[in-house]
Amino acid sequence: MSILVDKNTRLLVQGITGTEGLFHTERMVAYGTNVVSGVTPGKGGEWVLNGKIPVFDSVKIARKATGANTSVIFVPARFAADAMYEAADAGIETIVCISEGVPVQDMMRVRQFLDRREVRLVGPNCPGILTPGEAKVGIIPGNIADPGRIGVVSRSGTLTYEVLYALKNLEMGVSTCVGIGGDPINGTNFIDTLRMFQEDPGTEKIVLIGEIGGTDEEQAAEYITNYVSKPVAAFIAGQTAPPGKRMGHAGAIVQGGTGLAEDKIKALKSAGVKVAQHPEEIPSLL
Amino acid sequence: MKLHEYLSKRIFADYGVPIPIGKVAETPEEAEAVAREMGGRVIVKSQVLVGGRGKAGGIKLADGPDEAREHAEDILSMNIKGLPVRKVLIDQAVDIREEIYLGITNDRGEGKPVIMASSEGGVDIEEVAAATPEKIIKCHIDPMMGLQNYQSRDLAAGIDLPREHWKAFGKIAHGLWQAYKKSDANLAEINPLVITGGGELLAVDGKMVIDDNALFRHPDLAAMRDTDIEAQAEVEARKHDLSYIKLDGDIGCMVNGAGLAMTTMDIIKLFGGEPANFLDIGGGASAEKVAAALRIILTDQSVKAILFNIFGGITRCDLVAQGILDALEDIDTDVPMVVRLVGTNAEEGRQLLADAEMTTADTLAEAARLAVAAAE
Numbered sequence: 103m104s105i106l107v108d109k110n111t112r113l114l115v116q117g118i119t120g121t122e123g124l125f126h127t128e129r130m131v132a133y134g135t136n137v138v139s140g141v142t143p144g145k146g147g148e149w150v151l152n153g154k155i156p157v158f159d160s161v162k163i164a165r166k167a168t169g170a171n172t173s174v175i176f177v178p179a180r181f182a183a184d185a186m187y188e189a190a191d192a193g194i195e196t197i198v199c200i201s202e203g204v205p206v207q208d209m210m211r212v213r214q215f216l217d218r219r220e221v222r223l224v225g226p227n228c229p230g231i232l233t234p235g236e237a238k239v240g241i242i243p244g245n246i247a248d249p250g251r252i253g254v255v256s257r258s259g260t261l262t263y264e265v266l267y268a269l270k271n272l273e274m275g276v277s278t279c280v281g282i283g284g285d286p287i288n289g290t291n292f293i294d295t296l297r298m299f300q301e302d303p304g305t306e307k308i309v310l311i312g313e314i315g316g317t318d319e320e321q322a323a324e325y326i327t328n329y330v331s332k333p334v335a336a337f338i339a340g341q342t343a344p345p346g347k348r349m350g351h352a353g354a355i356v357q358g359g360t361g362l363a364e365d366k367i368k369a370l371k372s373a374g375v376k377v378a379q380h381p382e383e384i385p386s387l388l
Numbered sequence: 389m390k391l392h393e394y395l396s397k398r399i400f401a402d403y404g405v406p407i408p409i410g411k412v413a414e415t416p417e418e419a420e421a422v423a424r425e426m427g428g429r430v431i432v433k434s435q436v437l438v439g440g441r442g443k444a445g446g447i448k449l450a451d452g453p454d455e456a457r458e459h460a461e462d463i464l465s466m467n468i469k470g471l472p473v474r475k476v477l478i479d480q481a482v483d484i485r486e487e488i489y490l491g492i493t494n495d496r497g498e499g500k501p502v503i504m505a506s507s508e509g510g511v512d513i514e515e516v517a518a519a520t521p522e523k524i525i526k527c528h529i530d531p532m533m534g535l536q537n538y539q540s541r542d543l544a545a546g547i548d549l550p551r552e553h554w555k556a557f558g559k560i561a562h563g564l565w566q567a568y569k570k571s572d573a574n575l576a577e578i579n580p581l582v583i584t585g586g587g588e589l590l591a592v593d594g595k596m597v598i599d600d601n602a603l604f605r606h607p608d609l610a611a612m613r614d615t616d617i618e619a620q621a622e623v624e625a626r627k628h629d630l631s632y633i634k635l636d637g638d639i640g641c642m643v644n645g646a647g648l649a650m651t652t653m654d655i656i657k658l659f660g661g662e663p664a665n666f667l668d669i670g671g672g673a674s675a676e677k678v679a680a681a682l683r684i685i686l687t688d689q690s691v692k693a694i695l696f697n698i699f700g701g702i703t704r705c706d707l708v709a710q711g712i713l714d715a716l717e718d719i720d721t722d723v724p725m726v727v728r729l730v731g732t733n734a735e736e737g738r739q740l741l742a743d744a745e746m747t748t749a750d751t752l753a754e755a756a757r758l759a760v761a762a763a764e
Contacts, residue, residue, distance in 0.1 A: 125702075180604055205602035206494055207572055210531040213499040229701075241671075243701045243731060258647025259671070260699045264752065267699070267730065284646060286496045313647050316496045339650040342635075342657045343666070350631045350646025350668040352601060353496075358514050380655045382753050 103304020104233040104278040105253070105295075106196060106224070107172060111237045114170035114194070115140040116177055116185045118150060118157055122200075123176035126241050127151065130174075133238040139168040161192040172196040174230065174239050179203035182226055186212050190221045197289070198239050199225035206352070209287040216289065223289025227351065229259040229281035242266070242279060250275015252388065253299035255292060256311035257284050257318070257353070261339055264381045265311060272385045277305040284351030286315070292322035300330050307333045307388050310375070314340030315354045315361040323369035335387040336370050337378045338363045389598045392435045394477045395612050396594035399571060400578065403563040407591045410479035419460030422478040424453040429481035432459040434466065434473040437617045439512070444468045449481060471616050482590055487580035488547060489513055490561065492529070492568045494575075501529040501568065503561065505543040509580035523547075535565040556589045571609060572602030621684050628680040630669055637662025639763050640685040640694040640723075642678070644669050644703045652697045655752060661760035664691045671702040678711025686721055693724045693763035695755055700731030709737035713744060724762040728755040 107113075113130070117123040118140025128151060131137050139156050142148075146159030158164035161173065173189040175182060175197065182201040189197045197216075204226045216223050224231060230240010235249040241259075247266045254269075254276055256262040262281055269276060280295050282288060292310060299305045308330070312319040319338065326334055341363040343349050345356040356362055367377050376387040391399075397407045409426060412435070413419040423430045434446030441447050446468050450456040456478060466473045487509035495502040506524045508516045517524055525546030527539045540561035544554045560581065568576035575597040582592050603610040615623045625632035631646065635653070639661045643649035646668045653663035665688065669681050685694060698708050709729065728749045729737045738748060747762065749755035 179601065203601045205572055205605075206574060206599050207501075207531065207569065207602065210494070210499055210501065214530065214532050241702060246731070256647075258645065260643075260645030260701060261647035261651050263699050263701055263731065264648060264651070286494065287499045311647070313650060321497075337651075339647045339654060342653045342663060343650055344633070344635065347633050347666075348600075349633065349650050349666055354646060354650070379658055380753060380756075381651060382751055 103302055104236060105298040105302050105305070106278060106280060107231045107233050107237040107239045109236045111172050111239065112136055112138045112168070112170050113237070113239060114138060114161065114164050114168070114173045116161065116173055116175045116189065118142055118155070118176070119145050119148070120176055124150060126176065127155065129244070130238050133244040135237045135239065138170050139164040161188045161194065165192050165194065170194065172239060173198070175199040175201055177201055183208035183212050186223065187215055190216055190219055195221060197221060197223045198228070198230050199223065200228060200230060200240055202227040204285065206287055209285065213287060213289070224280065225283040225288060227285045228283030228288070229262060231281070232276070232279045234276050240281065242281065246270055247279060248273070248275040251277055251304060251306040252309060253277050253302065253305040253307070254279040254309045254311070255295040255299070256281050257313050258311055258339060261381065262311060265309060265337070265384055268382045269385050274385055274388065277302065284313070284353050286353040292318050293325045296322060296325055296330055300332060305332065307335070309384055309388070310334055310336040312336065312338045312366055313351070313354050314343050314349065314356050314363050315351070317360060319366035320369040323373040323375065326373040326375060333388065334375045335378060335384050336375050337381050337384060338366045389600055389603065389613055390437045390617070391596040391598060391609070391612055392437065392614060393433065393594055394435055394475070396596040397591060399567050399596060400563060400591055400594050403566040405560050405563040405567070405578070405591050406589065407594070408479040408482055410477055412475050412477055413460060414475055416457045416461040416464065419476055419478055420453045420457035423450060423456035426478070426480050430456050431479045431481050432456055432463060433477040433479060434463045434468060435475040435477055436468045436471045436473055437614055438469045438471060441468060446473065474616070482582060482592065483585035484582045484592070485585050486583040488549070488583070489516070489579045490564060490581050491575065491577035491579065492564055495528065498528055500531060503527050503529055503535065503539065503543065503565070505547050507547040509582070513579060529565070534569070535562060552587070553583065553589060560589060560591070567596070571596065572599045572606060573597060574599050621687055625684055628677055630667065630677065630681050630684070632684055633666040634688065635663050635665050637664045638690050638692040639759050640664045640688065640691040641697065642667050642669060642681050642685060642694065643697045644671065644673060644699060648697065648699060652695065652752070652756070655756040656695065656760060659756045659760045661756070661763055664688055673703055673708065675707050675711035675714055678708050679715035682712060682715040683719060686719060686723065691723060693726065693759050695759040696725065696727045697752060697755060698729050700729065700734055704733045705729040705731060705737030706733040706740060709740040713740060716744065726755050726759045726762060728752065
């Protein structure tokens with residue numbers, strides 16, 4: 103079992119003919135993900151990957167023709183909001199936005215739009231979702247995780263890979279890995295994902311990877327106290343980050359005394375979460 | 389990206405927010421001329437992107453043109469918290485009866501803009517929030533609908549603003565909302581918004597922070613960037629699309645991905661070292677970009693060892709290795725380096741580096757331990 107994506111995922115790629123879109127589509131297909139179609143406005147009627155995947159002009163047409171239920175977005179940041187609106191409007195159930203650098207005010211409007219519909223967004227600025235052995239939606243390298251019973255949720259990209267790799271080296275498998283992204287305003291958050299892992303019979307234990315900025319980890323800690331009975335281990339990046347400086351991710355900034363790593367670690371520990379000192383320590387805490 | 393006071397106020401004025409008559413000067417003579425033209429008392433205000441300008445002596449009242457020149461001379465030769473003062477704003481002095489606060493910022497948790505007002509203007513709003521949170525009236529704005537009239541009335545009533553000022557206050561709140569929205573700001577703040585002796589409302593000080601991710605649609609705002617607040621290396625890094633922040637330690641690090649870069653800094657500290665920088669080369673970095681990154685790290689004289697931590701996903705480890713070798717061809721350095729390559733093409737990368745004198749590590753913990761030892 104798993105959450106969000108699995109064997110039944112019928113994936114559509116927005117921005118499929120772009121360099122990144124095409125590169126990762128090839129990898130998702132090679133992994134065994136059921137990629138049913140792609141969208142690039144103005145390129146409808148073309149095919150990619152040696153005629154394997156049809157390209158359409160719009161999500162609406164592509165969904166009608168190929169029955170896609172999930173979309174992954176690889177378009178440049180300036181077009182990302184439009185792509186998210188389009189996917190939601192066309193009735194896509196799960197949207198995963200990989201694009202990095204989406205303006206915050208665009209995301210505020212996207213959130214308002216999506217909150218009024220039955221649709222789930224993961225990202226933006228995220229590595230996507232991997233259900234080992236079933237589906238890879240996004241850019242997480244497929245070979246660094248084996249199927250298993252540990253659920254992983256993270257605000258980071260390569261740091262997540264580091265944790266997956268550490269788990270794999272100890273032959274600990276993963277049910278689903280969800281990268282929720284490093285932006286201040288995004289779709290699915292820690293709490294949404296924790297709820298899904300708690301309800302998923304295929305997930306036994308949970309790993310949460312947070313970083314400085316905002317109060318999502320503190321809220322996750324409160325949620326864990328009240329609703330999560332499965333064991334949780336965590337790591338928080340940015341303990342040495344200076345205040346007032348944006349550490350790469352738009353969301354990773356300590357401001358006005360909030361968003362500190364130590365507050366997050368304290369909150370998680372008081373929720374009974376085991377907090378690792380460094381990512382390679384995580385497997386031993388599970 | 390922070391904007392100077394005079395630029396922020398100019399933008400507010402474009403959206404109908406009343407501001408004092410004022411002009412920027414870069415020399416004492418210009419300051420004198422501006423003050424003469426205005427007549428009466430003026431305020432000479434340093435334009436630097438840090439808080440606490442007043443306490444540092446960077447804001448002074450002048451009775452006339454001569455005094456304005458003297459103050460400008462003083463202030464233009466100052467360094468405030470390490471930043472040189474290059475410009476002063478000469479504002480006509482106003483008769484202040486009351487000071488209030490009005491600001492709009494992003495509420496991360498709610499995913500909406502929030503407008504805030506307080507009767508306690510003219511002081512640091514974070515201090516007000518900490519000491520007397522009930523004195524800050526907040527209101528979330530629906531990003532689709534924008535600020536509504538009833539909301540600005542609620543704010544006015546909430547801070548006990550006399551009714552005769554509500555109309556002017558509402559106009560200012562709407563102007564500020566437009567400035568925030570149309571400039572893609574993360575913060576648009578008037579502090580203080582004053583009520584003058586003549587019963588007018590005037591934005592005496594202003595501050596804007598623009599969303600870096602939205603600068604592509606605001607070339608006019610992007611041109612207003614003041615690079616004085618960034619270390620030279622940070623400016624250089626941005627040219628190469630690298631994210632670099634200088635820190636105080638002696639172990640340089642180069643990592644792909646922001647979360648992993650922070651983690652690498654943390655683990656250096658955990659093993660008893662001090663990181664010299666945050667550096668994220670991003671995904672899919674080319675050899676050229678890696679070479680630029682290495683040069684930037686090495687411009688920091690305090691660096692005694694360098695740790696490369698690359699987890700190849702989209703990034704190819706062999707390209708990173710090639711970049712390191714390219715950079716070392718034209719830089720003469722004896723700084724010890726520790727390299728950890730994992731993931732895509734890691735083996736090819738390691739082979740490329742086999743001939744160079746570098747220590748390699750398999751795990752992050754081992755890499756950090758070796759780097760800390762090398763720096764000692």
